Amino acid sequence: MTHSPLLRSDQTLFRDPDVFELTFVPEHLHHRDAQVKELAFLISPALRGGSALSAVLRGPPGTGKTTTVRRIFREVREETKKIVPAYVNCRHDHTLLAVHRSIFTQVVGYAPPSSGRYLDEIKQGIATRLHDHDAALVVCLDDADDLIVAGTYNTLLYQILRLYEKWDVRKAGVFAVTSNLDLNLGAEADPSVWSVFHPTEITFLPYSRTEIREILADRAQQGLYPRVVPKPLLDRIAGIAAGEQDIRIGIDLLRAAVLLAEKDGRRRVTHADVTAAARAVTAPALRNRAAGLSEAERALACWIAERSHDGADMASGTVFEAAQEYLPVGKTTYHEHLNALTRAGIVDLVPQKGRGREVRLRYDAGDVAAACSSPDRTCETPNSTCEIPN
Template sequence: MKRSLLMWDETLFRDPEVFEIDYVPEQFNHRDTQIRELAFQVRPGLRGGRPLNTICRGLPGTGKTTSVRKVFAEIEEVTQKLVPIYINCQIDNTKFAVFSQIYRRIFGHLPPASGVSFKQLLDAIARALQREEQVLLVGLDDANYLLYENEINHVLYSLLRSHEAYPGVRIGVVAIVSDMSVSLQTEVDARVASVFRPTEIYFPPYSEEEIRGILGERVVQGLYPNVLRSDLLDLVVEQTTKSGDLRVGIDLLKRATLSAEKAARRSIEQEDICKAYKVSRYLHLAYSLRALRAEEREVLGRIAEMAIRDDRETNAGEVYHFVREHVGISYTRYYKMIQKFDAMRLLNLHYRQGRGRTRLISLRYDPDRVLEHLRREQTGSI
């Protein structure tokens, strides 16, 4: 009789790496046009010139990061004269943090944690580029986070005007932007705009058929045969299309497979997908919370607690008084956080007309879910 249960040392995954968010597939479909445009932009760097500055713009989960990493990997295969450096600005969102990652790529280790000024850091990087006659190509993923932290001008100015202090240094920038309300061209100041002048490459949302093709390929590569029926793949595609983020579908497949394995089944069932979707649908929330500082998470948590208590839209002043009792921050600092949360699509900040203009705050997510994910971040659980 054929066994219907997995043994303790068996798995449904042929290759679990396929379902990691940062996995770069060898065969990357539906973004040929964007990759060709990006390759054209960086081509001058292959000949020793300055790469053309570029903005890759589109909603989350539309292939921007994968496209950039694909082009960067191809550059590394063919030359050492053009040095591509990928930086996640959700994590490294200050000028010093960005240049520390550039330093690590060039020298193989991070700069000392203390006792090094930014001027010394920039000087070491520029001297190395001059000595090796190398061109730098910096990929700023989620560059909009530099804008939220008021760092975008400092970073771009230091990168794009470095040749003025260090003759012969050539640096190009590829900025990846997932916040469609942000326009970096208009947000940067005049001294940066004069040297930035980027070309924008737009990444449209994947169609339902494109999502089906991409997820179907992941299933073939990452799972053993017959683990996922075609009708259940249709369900995953439907939920992914609804979310508008391909990463939700990839994460959903991973979690559904783990759920089936936990139940010692040899195939995924509908209950596994439905259970997984309850977690995967909050992928944007989880990624956004990771990018917040401890104080910002605490403030957001207090806002969620107040939302549960009052169960209504609350004006910004009432929220501040509640937050101040627990966190003790100035109104200026508090309001900057609120504006950042609004830009990150964690809450809505809008106005109601009355005797004056009252600012209203409402969370975009269920407050219980926000608190749950904040606790997970605090404990380091997934």
Template sequence: MTPYPHSLMADQTLFRDPALFEADHLPEVFNHRDAQVEDLAFALRPTLRGGSPLNTLIQGPPGTGKTTAVRRIFAEVEETTKRVVPVLVSCQARKTTSAVLREIYLALFGHSPPTHGASNSRMLFEIGRTLAERGAVLVVCLDDANHLVPRGVLNGVLIRILRLHETCPGARTGVVMTDSSMALVLSSVLDPSTRSSLQAGTIFFPPYTADEVRSILADRVRVGIYPGVVPASVLDDVAERTVGCGDLRVGLCLLKEAVIHAERAGRTAVEAGDVEAVFAVARHARLAAAVQTLAPPERTVLTVLVGMARREEETTSGRVYEAVAAVEPMSYTMFYERVTELEAQCLVGTRRWKKGQGRTREIWIPEGVEAVLSADSSGASVHRRTGVAEDEKRRYET
């Protein structure tokens, strides 16, 4: 039976709990990842005895539960002992060594380091000294660690964390990294000495099967939406579209937006037309989240490139660099680093320029990026994370 038998009044809703459909929600039930969670728990088990964890790389396509698994294990660790300090750092938002260290400092001390005078070496010393004094173990998860590869940030961050015991005897540390790009090859991006200190094992998160996707979405519907609002046929449609996109977060966003669409129409049940109406928005939710974390220089490159593509201008790397430098002066090396970062977030793609020779490359815009950038620039929140974008911009460390 639906919660409202006729039509919705202004103060009525079809949701029991809309927060269950946000990408950062930590579900009470986390199915279909028992083996991966057990492997991660095994890697962290030495910390409960005062030892360092087994450094771990978690790889898998987007929306396969990697971050959720880490957050669940970290939450269990925090409930079990105060001698382990788990810190999850979003590398999409924290893209510099200083930004990562500030996040660790905040988790350890409960407040941010001073705005001025807090050098990387000073923060490291205070972090290491405090760990040694408390007899605590620091476990840092570099979530989407592939975003730290440009400019060698990942190598620098890892070596500082893993060798902290050399300057602060007694400090125990370890790292977990997640990678959704499936392109992070540690042997090619890390120095031999860093790889020697890391010696990371790998846990793979495969895509969810069609049955698993429907099961997960059905669980969220049962807990987060009133009975009868999402018919079985509509849930089947959402699950099928989710599998086609290869990202569970698309399904969660699609359910949320479809229910909102039905609410706006004053109906008490979601119809196939609601799903179709919001699918274009939901399928690009991940791109919208990536755009909102961009630093100003990266946003400039993307905005200029989108404008050139819209005008059907040649978008070889040299031409794009000239156009970007006219708006915001930067070296070609810095420009290429920005492009590499945008490519890591799937906001641009590169390919060999068909008309040229040598190393000239064309930069192209994937489907959905132009629409997402336009919506974000106009202040629209494609995935309804009100206020998050501005907060991330304020906290971004250059």
């Protein structure tokens, strides 16, 4: 690279663009030691000629469940032939045949012949291979809630966990994964499955802002040339991702901001790049949040956005008084709506010294106005358009 501040058109800021792909499995898995240890413990009996144990992995989206399993499976594959891991993406494969075909491909090393359309043939192919190599099977059913929707969850667990009854193989271990916190994959198992399942619960808690910061810094180091993203900007990106409780937003944002700088021929990401990238990356999240609000709450959000955009005083009491002119709501209703906006993650109420709380938007004011306006109510002129229905 030259020392010129501008990039030549054939130069890039990405040392390795794959690092920002969602399927990328990072070299170092931060803050998941406990989960890795637990999974390794469950697999370990299979190393000694026994059977792997089963688990249910549960945690909100983006907490590293898939990555943790993929990491462990990769290590197992590199270290031993005595255990055969099979990773099934149940979003793609949720029929009995599709899941077994996926397992077959990973166990045997090639896809089952198209003539092998019958489930029993495929199961036999899996079992024969395991038997011949005296290997134990460990299956990860990722996003297993799709199996419940498809009505195949119990049958699949039954067939995988009881493979040993029909063929002379060791009992398989199953890791069932879900990000649906309302779903208890253990309790969804029928009694006939439960007697061979007994899963250990492994929980994946959301990452803190500091943890997200570390993961992103690591990603930047691996995927970008040095000094492309200044530290304060990495902090800002981590803050946005932590606010959204979604590390994927952080990774996307990092990539998008760097692409903007690159497109502009600059060697360094600026605040403006992050602001522009954040708009694009967080727009879908913001739309989802707005969709959960009532019409009246959206009207208030819309009005707050305009006020904030105009640089007006945002102390909660002042906002209420000013709102009186346009929005016919009492103080109690105003506070209820404001709390709804806080719960939805659209505004924060920040305590101010001696003057109550300040209403602060989490997103760009223009984006909030766009997400909260409805076709028959635009946000441009408050007194004519932002009316709150009673």
